[in-house]
Amino acid sequence: MQSEFAFLVHPRNTLRADMGILFGRPFALVPEVAWRTALKHLPVPPMVTGKMSRVDLPGKVVGRIITVPLTPTQLLTMPRTQVQARISAAIDKARDLGASVVGLGALTAPASVGGKAFAKRKDVGVTNGNAFTAAMTLQAMERLTASMGRDPLIAIVGATGSVGSCLTRLYARKHSGRLLLVARNEKRLQTLAADVHGNGVEARVSTDMADVSKADLVVLLTSSPDALLRSEHLKRGAVVLDDTVPRNTDARLLSERPDVLIVDGGLVEIPGFDLRGNIALAPKLAYACLAETMLLALSGHQGHFCMGDAHVDQAEHILKLASEHQHLGFHLAPFRSFGKLIQGAPSRAPAAPVEELVSWAV
Structure with a gap:
């Protein structure tokens, strides 16, 4: 039975531009150093910055994009306990909003040892998305x-x-x-x-x-x-x-x-889904790590999936789930x-027009 999911992202190092996109143009006028200091030292909570629904179930939210308020450099250089506490708070938010599986996007995965930092959690399943990415x-x-x-x-x-x-x-x-x-x-x-x-x-x-x-x-x-x-x-x-x-x-x-x-x-087509929000991709595209999270939720998966190193059997399992849900997409996107x-590149099918990209790291 299908369950809900959440996927964690974070801003890029160009914070002024990212905050302006998220909150409005005046926020892009705040100096870069002020944003970095605020995210590092203030208790900025994780934020829901996108919602996903199925085309065949219009209006029903099946997944959420949650932003961890740390830059890539902060995720990899701040004390690990502080970073993992921020990521854990985002997982808590996902759980409280009804997610049964949470995907770790971009550098939230290596910052939490591929998700192993949350292996003892029993309240929600976690995956780093690396099996489907491979x-x-x-x-x-x-x-x-x-x-x-x-x-x-x-x-x-x-x-x-x-x-x-x-x-x-x-x-x-x-x-x-x-x-x-x-x-x-x-x-x-x-x-x-x-x-x-x-x-x-x-x-x-x-x-x-x-x-x-x-x-x-x-x-x-x-x-x-x-x-x-x-x-x-x-x-x-x-x-x-x-x-x-x-x-x-x-x-x-x-x-x-x-x-x-x-x-x-790592780009996957998902024509069966709509996104309200932006993950820095053209419409109907997702990163494979997000797609892995979506597939686990579609299959009703319970518990953790890919933590630490991805394994061949996990990749084969998630490919099987992709085949079972191919009516919703989950195939390699045109390059x-x-x-x-890329015009003339080896490709499966025509792609949607490229939209202006928003600079969130997912």
Whole structure:
């Protein structure tokens, strides 16, 4: 039986613009430093900034978008106990509004150790959305590499993270090919490479972003408030699948490297839903982590789902739920780059017109 859900988001580092969008243009005149100080030191409560309903159930709210009032930098640098208390307050609000499952969007997931900080909660289920994100990222990789010719080198940056480790194992289960696994911890990289090596998969590891310049396809899966991928990290004609929020690619790359294609990752079509509010996407689109939360609620899931590292069996389960609810959407969206539809890209179907984007991180 379907239940209600909530999904947590947070503002970007450009607070003035975000607060102006949320509360009205005069709020954008407040100095940036004042907003940062207020969010860090004042007891600003979590806010409902969006409501979702099904097209076939008009007027009935089935989900809510709840904003945690912290910037990306604050989420990753403030004392962890303070950050997790803020996130927990947002989960409390979701529960009190009737949600039985809460999804952790953007940096609320790594800030709570992939949700494991809330593992002891029995009052509401929590998921970090990473299982469906890994599954959708694999589908995007398959679509992009189909036109690359023989044996492209795929670099997975953030390979040992929750999404990256699941994605690597999903890829190795279905495909042969060459992988470059990139992350900070070499021991974890070696363990992951050993797990997937064989059956036609050649997995090399690196802790140096400079090695990414050898890759034909670069998949970004890191948790950072800043852009990490720079022009010198990219091979001529490379394709970048940026599956990070906040994104780890800067729009300046479009002018610095016109030979490179940058694709927004993790986007899912949800034509069966309406959103009142804005999550920085064109209409009828959702991030895969939000879609995972929605699917769990649609199936009546009880308890936690994906916490910490995502697992292959979780990805396969959420894909099964997506198939069962395909009349509402939940398939990979046509490719976009910095929010704009990519003409001529490998795509499933025409997409809705791109609307002006609002800068919430989800």
